[in-house]
Amino acid sequence: MQAAVTILVDGLTYASWLFIVALGLTLVFGVLKILNVAHGSFYALGAYAAASFVAWGASLKLAPAFSIVAMMLAAVAVAAVVAPLTERVLLRFFYGRDEVLLVLVTYALFLIMEDVTKLVWGANPYYVSEPYGLFGNVSFGNQTWVGYDFALVALAIVVGVAVWWVLNRTRAGKVTLAVIHSAEVAASMGVDVSRVYMAAFSVGIFLAALGGAFTAPMISVQPGVSVGVIVVSFAVVIIGGLGSIQGAAIGALIVGLARSLAVHVAPVAELFSIYVVMAVVLMFRPEGLFQRTQARLI
Secondary structure, eight states: OOOHHHHHHHHHHHHHHHHHHHHHHHHHHHOOOOTTTTHHHHHHHHHHHHHHHHHHHHHTTOOHHHHHHHHHHHHHHHOOOOOOOOHHHHGGGTTSHHHHHHHHHHHHHHHHHHHHHHHHOOSSOOOOOOGGGGEEEEEEETEEHHHHHHHHHHHHHHHHHHHHHHHHSHHHHHHHHHHHHHHHHHHHHHHHHOHHHHHHHHHHHHHHHHHHHHHHSSSOOOHHHHHHHHHHHHHHHHHHHHTOOOHHHHHHHHHHHHOOOOOOOGGGGGGHHHHHHHHHHHOOOOOSSSOOOOOOOO
């Protein structure tokens, strides 16, 4: 029983930040039809920015609780600075082009951003320890977990509900859904498609940076952290179905639990277990678990 609870909690913790990141990836694909390989770099930028912002708050001797605000501000700052530069200066010139070309463009952006982070923050690891102890510990039986892990699960739930509510219960969300279904028809009805693209891409980057910022206290922030993130994020959206919020949630949960089970039962199969799950899903549902049915072309 104790082992099952440990696997469940560890799986939920891993799935929570992964869901936030994968949600940004699937949102960008759903609206802009871009499979963004550079998404992991935005995660890394969020983590590095959070480390800098938290260190800045500590140097000013601010209250430890400010570190949570600092991580949120770091994600906002990354989205506010990087999104306009990436979407307006680069990606907008490739809309409507071949999907393979867009993948290559975002891959080139990924390589550039890897070097940029090294130039700005160097090659030494950063540690963000202040926020990790703010929520105390939670005990169950003989097992104790850090309260921050449960706070991260709560954040993932709030983010998921907020994105779903905006898309399905607000005018801006309905306009975005119209663009997703047909950008041409939406434009003919007076919708500023370019503005919708910019907003969706900004939110996608913010979610990636938010995942990186709130994962920073749990990891060592160092070069190369973006590579593993983009691999498992792609696994999540492939399992759940590209462009589906529900799919991102279920996919993150499946990947998180599979990884947690492997870590506790067969540690050498940690990464391999994710690919096994993805392969099994694709065998029976090649389009993913929640991929919307595509209109038949005549």
